[in-house]
Amino acid sequence: MKVILLQNIDKLGKKYDIKEVSDGFARNFLIPKGLVKIATKENLNWLEKIKEKEKKVLEKELKDAQDLVKEIDGFELEMPVKIGEKGELFEKIGPQQIAKALKEKGFKIEKNQIELEEKIKEIGEYKIKIKLPHNLETEIKVIVKKE
Numbered sequence: 148m149k150v151i152l153l154q155n156i157d158k159l160g161k162k163y164d165i166k167e168v169s170d171g172f173a174r175n176f177l178i179p180k181g182l183v184k185i186a187t188k189e190n191l192n193w194l195e196k197i198k199e200k201e202k203k204v205l206e207k208e209l210k211d212a213q214d215l216v217k218e219i220d221g222f223e224l225e226m227p228v229k230i231g232e233k234g235e236l237f238e239k240i241g242p243q244q245i246a247k248a249l250k251e252k253g254f255k256i257e258k259n260q261i262e263l264e265e266k267i268k269e270i271g272e273y274k275i276k277i278k279l280p281h282n283l284e285t286e287i288k289v290i291v292k293k294e
Contacts (some may be wrong), residue, residue, distance in 0.1 A: 148173045149186035151194055156182060163194060212279045219254055222287045227294040230270065239266035245275065245289060267291055
């Protein structure tokens with residue numbers, strides 16, 4: 148029996164693949180668990196429409212990510228912070244603080260997209276790598292200065 152996989156299934160295939168499986172496996176396991184649809188003409192037409200929609204969504208995501216890279220590449224983010232008597236920061240700066248500051252500047256960057264080996268502990272300039280969807284990367288400069 149030919150079926151359309153509705154999700155990735157180990158040792159069988161990836162989402163939206165069309166696979167040939169035994170009738171018993173399909174009827175007793177795959178169909179009752181909602182893992183597949185039988186590959187009828189209607190379901191194959193449905194699959195084509197779904198793939199077309201997903202392709203458009205992926206193209207839009209890629210274009211948005213490319214636009215963001217162009218906009219943010221080389222951006223200098225100034226972060227004024229409170230400093231102790233010995234010149235140490237009261238609060239270390241990590242991805243969460245950087246993401247929040249970027250959002251305030253109008254950039255949609257999540258903290259998990261910011262690559263930072265360790266939190267920033269001192270005043271200075273730091274090059275920070277940002278990883279975006281579709282394997283796109285960019286770099287910004289974070290300037291930590293006294294408030």
